[in-house]
Amino acid sequence: MRPLAIASAVLSFASTALCAEKSNLTTPLTSKLILPSTFKPVQNFQNANLVHIISLEKGYPKESINVVIENIASTAQDEYFLPFTSQQMATIGALEVKDRKNPDGALFQVEAVEFDPESDTQFYRISLPTPLAPKAQQTLGITFSYLSALTPLPATIAQADKQYLVYTFSAYCQSAYVTLKQKTEVKFPSVVVPEYTIIPGTKGEAESPQKQGSKFTYGSFGEVPAGAVEPVKVRYEFTKPLIHVSELERDIEVSHWGGNVAFEERYTMTNRAANLSKQFSRVEWASAQYYNPPTTAVRELKFPLKVGSLDPYFTDVIGNVSTSRFRSNKREANLEIKPRYPVFGGWNYPFRVGWNADLKKYLRKLKTGEGYVLNVPFLEGPKQPEGMEYEHITLRVILPEGAENVQYSTTVPLVSASTSLHRTFMDTTGRTALTLTAINIVDDLRDRELIVTYDYPFLAGFRKPIVIFISTLSLFAAAWGIGSLDVKIKSKRS
Known part of the structure; x- marks a missing residue:
């Protein structure tokens, strides 16, 4: 798993900013930061509000995280860590981060840091273009996809049967920081979703998900600690090729x-x-x-x-x-x-x-x-x-x-x-x-x-x-030379 995960992690090293400023062939494409298995990001940030959107409308899941981050440290901060499991790191693709309020701006530099194989949690490091001052907030737009993440169930069907896919995720968005408020929206290709995980409501709140056509919403949830997960499995109709x-x-x-x-x-x-x-x-x-x-x-x-x-x-x-x-x-x-x-x-x-x-x-x-x-x-x-x-x-x-x-x-x-x-x-x-x-x-x-x-x-x-000219000239010269040779057989004179 380690070689595959590291290879996939290198995927997002050359972000837009890096390519625009350092596009020559000598630019290193690997991270120099190696984290120990006991590494935990310093709690310099908190997520004031987070919306996690999972799109299952295509043959691969695409996820978006729109999060308002707040600097709760006493000094300016410019490094925000995003956690993933080793399995996710092996299949994640095209992770990009930008300022949500400036969608036409340049992408932020993103690096997948190397990891200790004893740890199942790995990180992407997001470098903010401008250090965030204490108590200041910034809205990040994070997008990525997973390859080979959808599983047909049943695994075999008749030629004309409909197909159903299974996808597993967390209703709590994975985060290295405390999240004060969040929700997860799941968009399906149709309204046919025969199986899905139900999360009971707490403190008088309604159970999740709330359904609106082909969209399910888990949450909104109150304060959630860093690293918290709430496993959810959905099975939905997708009669198209993968x-x-x-x-x-x-x-x-x-x-x-x-x-x-x-x-x-x-x-x-x-x-x-x-x-x-x-x-x-x-x-x-x-x-x-x-x-x-x-x-x-x-x-x-x-x-x-x-x-x-x-x-x-x-x-x-x-x-x-x-x-x-x-x-x-x-x-x-x-x-x-x-x-x-x-x-x-x-x-x-x-x-x-x-x-x-x-x-x-x-x-x-x-x-x-x-x-x-x-x-x-x-x-x-x-x-x-x-x-x-x-x-x-x-x-x-x-x-x-x-x-x-x-x-x-x-x-x-x-x-x-x-x-x-x-x-x-x-x-x-x-x-x-x-x-x-x-x-x-x-x-x-x-x-x-x-x-x-x-x-x-x-x-x-x-x-x-x-x-071409020299080759053609050489060919004619060779032909002339060969043609001028006397190859007749002459008899000996007595």
């Missing part, structure tokens, strides 16, 4: 000479929905398509691409897949693909898609010097109503041969970054490739920008034409 991408390899290849940027994405996709209790029936599946009932199978994937995208392709391990449709005009470019077979719970489907685009839409040259700025989406991929989760993403930006001084900036949390050489046809030294790695990402981060700056000297642009 799309999990264990590996996504995304390549972006830039060609100055061709004026083109080529995108290719390779997916290893699994449906984590309930498995089939009987063998798949193609006849039953075909007959059901006439009235299009809800299903846990992945029937199609929709890629909303950038306007101007062209030449899309869709292949899998067998070869080209013809069940796709591409619609492109001045306002949109949509690629709709259908897998070779419906992907039911427990089934895998590896595939790849790719397309081209005009480089002018993504690249601009700086007014001075030899610098260029490339602005591309870090993640595109399918946009599904049930959502998608990505366990591991490897993004490779392949720049022209001779590109140097490569820098990057993105608001997507990263775990590693490196540069290398990528050799292709007619290259000499090889093209410069920037490789970025992220883990535990959800599709809420779709279309977040990746900005790459690099220098491309004027003479470097002529490297390939010169290589």
Whole structure:
């Protein structure tokens, strides 16, 4: 558990502020703070009011914590700790913190601190941009998601049956500080919630939850001590697939000479929905398509691409897949693909898609010097109503041969970054490739920008034409030399 938890904890190290100010490749991506197993945050803060929102409307739980923190110490404070269990740390993704009253402001720096394996409680450290004065308050907006956190119950169902998922959480929001007032809101995809935990009311208060359509509310609760939990389990209907991408390899290849940027994405996709209790029936599946009932199978994937995208392709391990449709005009470019077979719970489907685009839409040259700025989406991929989760993403930006001084900036949390050489046809030294790695990402981060700056000297642009010219000239010279050889067989004269 320790290696997996530490790897996942590194996820949020490169927050927006860190990426904006320190975006070069030498920036360390790990925390230097190691906490002992007996560590407990100093009670410098209290939560004056807290609202915990859990959204179960997609195939992964997304949680938001809106909390008014108050400095109860005698000196200004700038470090706020957020606790999680080791299991949560292994699956948490895209934790972000900002000032709730300034939603357009920069994200706060967030670090997952290393931990002693004897402790089940681990922490994220939130660094406030400005130290909070004594008795002053600030409203934090904290968001994060969990991957592989929903469990189908029953685990196997018939092909046409409805699916139910189970999720376990605490009605008391996990906090390292005393909370004076709080409530937890749970949003379900429908009103069908056959099982849920009931918390009896105290001091004349009504029991929880209070129901309002597809939303349940636990609380409001009075003062709760630090570290308090109140386990809650809910089971609700969710007849949609749970799309999990264990590996996504995304390549972006830039060609100055061709004026083109080529995108290719390779997916290893699994449906984590309930498995089939009987063998798949193609006849039953075909007959059901006439009235299009809800299903846990992945029937199609929709890629909303950038306007101007062209030449899309869709292949899998067998070869080209013809069940796709591409619609492109001045306002949109949509690629709709259908897998070779419906992907039911427990089934895998590896595939790849790719397309081209005009480089002018993504690249601009700086007014001075030899610098260029490339602005591309870090993640595109399918946009599904049930959502998608990505366990591991490897993004490779392949720049022209001779590109140097490569820098990057993105608001997507990263775990590693490196540069290398990528050799292709007619290259000499090889093209410069920037490789970025992220883990535990959800599709809420779709279309977040990746900005790459690099220098491309004027003479470097002529490297390939010169290589082609010399190669062609050498070929003709070799052909002329071979053709001028006298290979006739002559008889000896007596």
